[in-house]
Amino acid sequence: MSLGKHLVARPRLALRLLLGLTVGLGLSSAPSLAGSLVYTPYNPSFGGSPGNGPNLLALANAQNLPLAEQNAAAAAAAAARSSGGAGSGSLTAGQLFAQQLQSQLLSSFANQITQAIFGQNAQTSGTYTFGSTSISFVHVSGQINISINDGTSVTSIVVPALN
Numbered sequence: 001m002s003l004g005k006h007l008v009a010r011p012r013l014a015l016r017l018l019l020g021l022t023v024g025l026g027l028s029s030a031p032s033l034a035g036s037l038v039y040t041p042y043n044p045s046f047g048g049s050p051g052n053g054p055n056l057l058a059l060a061n062a063q064n065l066p067l068a069e070q071n072a073a074a075a076a077a078a079a080a081r082s083s084g085g086a087g088s089g090s091l092t093a094g095q096l097f098a099q100q101l102q103s104q105l106l107s108s109f110a111n112q113i114t115q116a117i118f119g120q121n122a123q124t125s126g127t128y129t130f131g132s133t134s135i136s137f138v139h140v141s142g143q144i145n146i147s148i149n150d151g152t153s154v155t156s157i158v159v160p161a162l163n
Contacts, residue, residue, distance in 0.1 A: 106130070113137070117144060118162060 041048040043056060091099070109130045116123050117137055125138040132151040137144055139161055146157040 117146075 042052055044050045044053045109128070113128050113135055116126055116128070125136070127134060127136040129135075134149045135146065136149075137146045142161050144159050144161050146159065148155040148157070
């Protein structure tokens with residue numbers, strides 16, 4: 001049976017076919033439309049909605065909570081060590097001066113070692129001692145191996161050598 005006889009015998013099939021062809025041709029000949037992408041910030045600090053602020057703050061606080069707990073524990077341990085374990089947490093003027101003096105001396109010591117490793121007259125290896133702490137370094141294959149021994153533990157650091 002030919003297509004023409006099917007269409008005459010079945011008017012609904014003819015209507016469906018005509019509708020399908022019309023829709024198909026209409027869609028294929030219509031111009032395609034596209035809109036430009038527009039960036040919309042989420043963070044209110046960068047122009048986003050102010051309503052997002054509390055949500056972002058809550059997320060940041062939730063992520064920082066473990067870090068805050070670690071810092072609080074470390075601060076409590078440091079306070080106990082500096083006060084001799086008495087738990088008072090406050091330093092006398094003499095203790096504060098001793099801490100600041102020790103900090104300045106260690107900073108000066110660190111500067112001397114940095115100059116010996118990276119300065120204009122950089123050395124290929126060396127060892128420095130300050131109290132019970134010794135620091136040694138050696139240049140090996142484009143990197144610098146630094147070893148810090150404080151009498152109880154050894155810390156090793158590897159940094160790239162500057163050319």
